Amino acid sequence: MPRETLTGSRIRERRIMAGLKQAELARQANISASYLNLIEHNRRRIGGKLLLDIAQVLDVEPAILTEGAEATLIAALREAAAHARDHGAEIERVDEFAGRFPGWARLLAETYRRSGALERMVETLSDRLTHDPHLAEALHEMLSTVTAIRSTSSILAEPGEIPTGWQRRFHRNIHEDSARLAETARTLVSYLDAAEDASADRSAPQEEVDAVLADADHRFEALESGATAPEDIVRDLSETSSHTARTMLERTLARYAEDARAVPLDTLTDAVSLHGTDPFELAAHLGAEPGRVMRRLAALPEAVAPAMGLAICDGAGALTYRKPLPDFPMPRFGAGCPLWPLYHALSQPMQPIARPVAQPSRDRVSFDAFAIAVPSGPLVPGVLPLYEAHMLIVPRAGAEGATVEPLPVGVTCRICPRDGCAGRREPSILARDGGLSG
Amino acid sequence: MRRDILLIEDEPNIIEAIRFILSRDGWTVNTHANGVDAVERVRTLRPDVVILDVMLPGRSGHDILRELRSEPDFADLPILMLTARGQTRDRELAEQAGVTAFMTKPFSNAEMLEAVRSLVPVS
Numbered sequence: 189m190p191r192e193t194l195t196g197s198r199i200r201e202r203r204i205m206a207g208l209k210q211a212e213l214a215r216q217a218n219i220s221a222s223y224l225n226l227i228e229h230n231r232r233r234i235g236g237k238l239l240l241d242i243a244q245v246l247d248v249e250p251a252i253l254t255e256g257a258e259a260t261l262i263a264a265l266r267e268a269a270a271h272a273r274d275h276g277a278e279i280e281r282v283d284e285f286a287g288r289f290p291g292w293a294r295l296l297a298e299t300y301r302r303s304g305a306l307e308r309m310v311e312t313l314s315d316r317l318t319h320d321p322h323l324a325e326a327l328h329e330m331l332s333t334v335t336a337i338r339s340t341s342s343i344l345a346e347p348g349e350i351p352t353g354w355q356r357r358f359h360r361n362i363h364e365d366s367a368r369l370a371e372t373a374r375t376l377v378s379y380l381d382a383a384e385d386a387s388a389d390r391s392a393p394q395e396e397v398d399a400v401l402a403d404a405d406h407r408f409e410a411l412e413s414g415a416t417a418p419e420d421i422v423r424d425l426s427e428t429s430s431h432t433a434r435t436m437l438e439r440t441l442a443r444y445a446e447d448a449r450a451v452p453l454d455t456l457t458d459a460v461s462l463h464g465t466d467p468f469e470l471a472a473h474l475g476a477e478p479g480r481v482m483r484r485l486a487a488l489p490e491a492v493a494p495a496m497g498l499a500i501c502d503g504a505g506a507l508t509y510r511k512p513l514p515d516f517p518m519p520r521f522g523a524g525c526p527l528w529p530l531y532h533a534l535s536q537p538m539q540p541i542a543r544p545v546a547q548p549s550r551d552r553v554s555f556d557a558f559a560i561a562v563p564s565g566p567l568v569p570g571v572l573p574l575y576e577a578h579m580l581i582v583p584r585a586g587a588e589g590a591t592v593e594p595l596p597v598g599v600t601c602r603i604c605p606r607d608g609c610a611g612r613r614e615p616s617i618l619a620r621d622g623g624l625s626g
Numbered sequence: 627m628r629r630d631i632l633l634i635e636d637e638p639n640i641i642e643a644i645r646f647i648l649s650r651d652g653w654t655v656n657t658h659a660n661g662v663d664a665v666e667r668v669r670t671l672r673p674d675v676v677i678l679d680v681m682l683p684g685r686s687g688h689d690i691l692r693e694l695r696s697e698p699d700f701a702d703l704p705i706l707m708l709t710a711r712g713q714t715r716d717r718e719l720a721e722q723a724g725v726t727a728f729m730t731k732p733f734s735n736a737e738m739l740e741a742v743r744s745l746v747p748v749s
Binding site for chain 1: 733
């Protein structure tokens, strides 16, 4: 969604944050309350002196109202502030910071992301030291051998006579043990070499995959035409990635290729122009599985339809695919907001869910969410199926036509300001009382 | 005074070295190389000191220690435990089970001798 069309929403957001009534702001800006209402719902364009006046009343830079700041950037900054609360980062002025110093803000967000990735790498590594059976065994073997060598060699080195028979035996033992030690050391080194691969740059393989998908804007032209095999793309895209990430990416792209074969771009484009973007309706018309239609919709070029977000999770609720939208961010790691229809779908497999959702303090009804959970493999009698859930996020033009009260959702608890939420996992840095008690 | 020691350890070259050092110090060194029937061996041999490795084929040294301590005959038997992992968890487990002394590999011969001597009152 073009950001400048949301100036009204940002004015509304700022006014509510400042605790001003609509009538009060209208009076100070010398316009009627009903006109301000139209502006706030993005139904009237605003610029020039009026914008400057409103910005002055709200005590913000005009650019923040017109351009806003990337929601994902803001979310990252909030997260960073939450992580280091002691520094007293001015969270209430985060929009202003991101708006006035976008470069610094991006640098800060990136540095925060990077330090998080490094922290997780350290965790992974120390975890490996304690729990990796290969490593534990190799170290045990080395220590045993070293013990034998140390003990034997010091017997030989100590002053005093040692019978010749014993001497010969000890020499042979040291020789044997040193050969064994060399072999264990070699094994250990090659094992660690192989493991290094897995902890390359981004640490979490899912994060590496997400980065590759985001770089491609979740769309692979070469797979649409079937001209290139997924493995070739993976080879080109992820030279530096870990083996794990490559395997995961290959699986994702193989699925993409299969989807593109089953629902080609032309077919989908025609269907969308006839029936709109409701994935369940499209699925019925195309005779395709709804999850597949959602994945195809999320890969549509913007010329065909506005960009749609997509989240896929496994039965454990872990996000295996995330395509966030600028105004519908998704957490980079960990689970999302438990109120997401994605998770409701998991609790009612095979039940299609369609309902408007609203992010906190954004335009009241911004998105339609469609979600469904279906078994992820073949159905076998006597075997409990594993489920996979999909959630498609489609931006709405405005509040018009909303017949259902939008479901208030968030991104993830830490940066969610909602009070009294039953789904809250941890206190927010935004709610005054931490939100857990509310 | 009889000074019998039972070394329960599966590394042949460690067994050889320890056997040599302790024999030279006047001990009668008996060895046992697996965990499965180690307790049985202690019962028949009734040694003055047991040196027990944690990682043994068949049964862990911790299990053996627990079983020995559950028998009144061996409640006070001096037991020196050896581990290749200097992990605090191993040590805690051993202490809870009532180990007499604890030593991490690699140790020096002098340390081994000193530890074993300290376990038995000088006659």
